Amino acid sequence: MHSIPGRRLIISLFLIFLLLPIYWLVNMSFKTNSEIVTTMTLWPHQPTLENYRRIFTDESWYSGYINSLTYVLINTVISISVALPAAYAFSRYRFLGDKHLFFWLLSNRMAPAAVFALPFFNLYSAINLFDTPWAVALAHCIFNVPLAVWILEGFVSGVPREIDETAFLDGYSFPRFFVKILVPLIASGIGVAAFFCFMFSWVELLLARTLTSVNAKPISAIMTRTVSASGMDWGLLAAAGVLTIIPGALVIWFVRNYIARGFALGRV
């Protein structure tokens, strides 16, 4: 009953619209440059793995992936570990300035990265963290910590407070209750929050590019450099792009039912 006429056609057309540009990228990544530039082919006629081989053997390319993964992982760990206790506090207690604090967190999630690019550059240069994964990881905290707090607060609120009370009556100390009871209960929530921290840190470019120059350059910045160079290596660019899609594509399956919740900051 809750459907509209022609729904199969609509959803199929929309999915094709979503997949076509991605297909084109994958298609190009398996072509040689001469095939890309000279002919228009719907699928690679002389399929080649040369583009991927170059990325995996050239250090200036694959180090970009390692740099990106490093700061993304540091960021995810920091975000989740500071957000967990805070989410519990917001969900269970009333305290001085709680609502203002919650709003302030949200406003940081929404703040445009462009505003912070320059001050971050000054700040992290001043404390000698410039061009390290730590600079990017800490900078990304500005939107990922609030995100994690908001998502986790939703999940903690789903745990009945009787469970807390019973545990404390049973003589659990607060840290023990937290680790032994609460964390296992909201394990899926932690997974979802971690996934979104990972994702938003992975897709961000502006701050990551501003805060690194040589040693910690993320893959996205290496790609933009290639884009601006004349005499494009399209196949290589396409292959690098495909490789950045893979981490997300691999884990969507596990969070498919929570994805709306995550993007709405835990409020659906």
Added chain:
Amino acid sequence: MDKTVNQRAWFLVLPVFLVVAFSAILPLMTVVNYSMQDTFGNNQFFWNGVGWFKELLDPSTDLGGRFLASLGRNLLFSAIILAIEVPLGIVVALSMPRQGWTVAACLVILALPLLIPWNVVGTIWQIFGRPDIGLLGYTLNGLGMDYNYVSNEFDAWATVVVMDVWHWTSLVALLCYAGLKSIPDAYYQAAQIDGASRWAVFKAIQLPKMNRVLLIAVLLRFMDSFMIYTEPFVVTGGGPGNSTTFVSIELVKIALGQFDLGKAAALSLVYNLIILIVCWIFYTVMTNAGAERPVKQGAA
């Protein structure tokens, strides 16, 4: 939901407060500081008071003209993509299959564009739209249209808008789908007994139930499109001319391109203020949606 008052909860919040304060308050202080000063290089700064702000809001000056023009373009962009993405998202959500493995497959494919790094989204469309090597550009030119997003303003706009629709419509669709799923079957059965038409079902049951999710979707899309940077930057670089230079692109040009700290800082503050106001509306909507949640679950 009665929460107990406990000031010691601050200890639990303290780590978050410190981490975010470190990366939010400190940099903002520098921004405020810069916004009042002028620099001629060599780390020499001169007090400029509210001069930059006056210039920023006066369209006859260079800075003000650029800011207001990019602000106008950005608002137009946000309006266009909202007008396309929201109805399209609703239609897609209503077209989702009802059960079986196809639901999971659709969800995964829908989510795919959301998880692609933003500059790769730009790269994908940059390639896809090129008249020489991109499927879209090649096809359009083959059909006799003179499509070229590098030199033609309208084509650049169309490309950036279609790219955003491609990138973010899924978000609206997923949120609406989550809203639709929370409608109990009994509602539909009642509608069937009453002999309600499809349109009546949509208007009387589905739309009201999607209200809050839609508000969240609209606000999220507005915020994100209002600070869009990477995707149009990669595809058009803000061009041709300045036709796709949005506020963030303008800001980065002034701050990191020209190192004009005072102007950039003043622009940042005004920009942030606009975001803060929208964010407050957003917060009110979000927390109200949260208050409704237990009731909704009770009904289901």
